[in-house]
Amino acid sequence: MIATATGGLKAYDLLDRLAVEHAAARPPTVYRALDFLIEQGLVHRIESLNAYVACPCPEHAHGFQLLICRHCGRVEELHLDDVDAQLITRARELGFRVERQTIELLGSCDACLGAAAQA
Secondary structure (H helix, E strand, O other): OOOOOOEOEOHHHHHHHHHHHOOOOOHHHHHHHHHHHHHOOOEEEEOOOOEEEEOOOOOOOOOOEEEEEOOOOEEEEEOOHHHHHHHHHHHHHOOOOOOOOOEEEEEOOHHHHHHHHHO
């Protein structure tokens, strides 16, 4: 379900879709499954939307950044390892150990910009 979505899905959206085939599905089950998928690097949580998106390249073990279109909801994943390394290095210099980072860039995708220009 998450893998076929172009944008983020909220946990209750997943629950509604899952309930079609598994009527006994409950929120704790969905959240446990999402936590497991996040731990495995297969899914990312979009903090600003309280939603989840599939990781297109789970073999990439480094940090990631998300581009989120505020119009259509499309999400693209970036892997700017130098940004990730700079943040972690600077945090260490300040005596801080990073456990998790989320970098989300909200804007407009080309398709939505094109549609707005034609309107």
